[in-house]
Amino acid sequence: MTTATGEARKSGGIGKDLLVYVCLLALAAVQFVIAYQKIDASQMLWRMLTVACVEAGLAELFFMHLWSEKRTFLLFVVAFTVSVLLGMQYGWTDSFRMLVGAAPYSR
Amino acid sequence: MSQADLTMEGHSTALTVGPAFSIPTKKLAMWLFIIADTMTFAACLVAYGFLRNGTANWPRPFHSITNVAIMTFILLTSSLTMMFGERSAREGDKAGSFRWVMITAALGIVFALLHIREWFGLIDEGMTLFKNPWGTGLFGASFFSITGLHLTHVTCGVVALIAVGVRYKGGRYNADDIEVLGLYWHFVDLVWMFVVPLVYLLNLAH
Numbered sequence: 001m002t003t004a005t006g007e008a009r010k011s012g013g014i015g016k017d018l019l020v021y022v023c024l025l026a027l028a029a030v031q032f033v034i035a036y037q038k039i040d041a042s043q044m045l046w047r048m049l050t051v052a053c054v055e056a057g058l059a060e061l062f063f064m065h066l067w068s069e070k071r072t073f074l075l076f077v078v079a080f081t082v083s084v085l086l087g088m089q090y091g092w093t094d095s096f097r098m099l100v101g102a103a104p105y106s107r
Numbered sequence: 108m109s110q111a112d113l114t115m116e117g118h119s120t121a122l123t124v125g126p127a128f129s130i131p132t133k134k135l136a137m138w139l140f141i142i143a144d145t146m147t148f149a150a151c152l153v154a155y156g157f158l159r160n161g162t163a164n165w166p167r168p169f170h171s172i173t174n175v176a177i178m179t180f181i182l183l184t185s186s187l188t189m190m191f192g193e194r195s196a197r198e199g200d201k202a203g204s205f206r207w208v209m210i211t212a213a214l215g216i217v218f219a220l221l222h223i224r225e226w227f228g229l230i231d232e233g234m235t236l237f238k239n240p241w242g243t244g245l246f247g248a249s250f251f252s253i254t255g256l257h258l259t260h261v262t263c264g265v266v267a268l269i270a271v272g273v274r275y276k277g278g279r280y281n282a283d284d285i286e287v288l289g290l291y292w293h294f295v296d297l298v299w300m301f302v303v304p305l306v307y308l309l310n311l312a313h
Contacts, residue, residue: 035308048304073128
């Protein structure tokens with residue numbers, strides 16, 4: 001197992017780990033700054049989610065070593081995860097219906 | 108050897124020639140668990156978003172970001188120490204790896220304690236699963252569910268870090284086990300990156 005995965009990861013050193021860590025800290029700080037901006041909630045949500053996705057990408061690629069795995073595996077993880085996450089978005093319109101009281105259970 | 112035997116042998120070889128995606132089995136199993144767990148957390152967060160979007164009087168009870176900022180810093184730092192532990196294990200430095208894994212576990216414990224302290228603070232203010240003084244009772248249910256699920260993962264991770272670390276030091280586990288455990292710990296960190304903005308920062312009292 002070490003042979004299979006360790007070889008591909010010899011290129012990165014502690015410096016790379018520290019750089020990714022600092023980037024993650026900085027991105028987390030950006031999220032906190034966004035929280036204090038005078039913008040509406042939907043804009044805030046999108047900005048924070050974008051930053052969170054970048055953070056997650058960095059953590060997956062470098063901390064979880066996805067970057068040094070086979071490209072087919074990387075594609076499998078990304079495609080599978082994204083397709084299911086997108087599939088979960090079907091219900092948003094119904095939440096607006098609930099907000100305006102059109103859904104029977106929201107009254 | 109008959110043609111049928113040759114076919115059977117070829118078939119069997121094709122099935123056992125190597126793990127899928129050329130990834131060791133334990134690692135692939137952990138990745139599949141992570142993908143499945145991603146769906147669990149995503150379902151919780153989407154359900155939370157649905158409720159927040161569809162509820163007019165959603166509470167904004169958080170007045171300070173200090174606690175959540177410290178918790179985020181601790182969890183991110185624990186990912187770095189876990190990376191150091193994985194690196195030491197790959198280099199054959201057992202003592203070093205064990206030390207870093209135990210530091211990671213200690214950071215996980217500090218995170219869990221801070222989280223529990225925050226829970227007790229909210230409970231003291233009158234928040235329960237079904238009611239709170241600020242607005243819809245759904246807030247308590249969703250907050251405790253999501254953060255509770257994450258806290259459960261952290262707690263299980265801490266137990267696993269200690270168990271695997273000790274067994275690695277004792278020679279029963281190897282560097283690959285540390286790496287597989289690292290995947291889980293980084294995943295717990297990754298989930299927190301979404302919990303913080305959605306559950307905490309969007310509910311700051313301005």
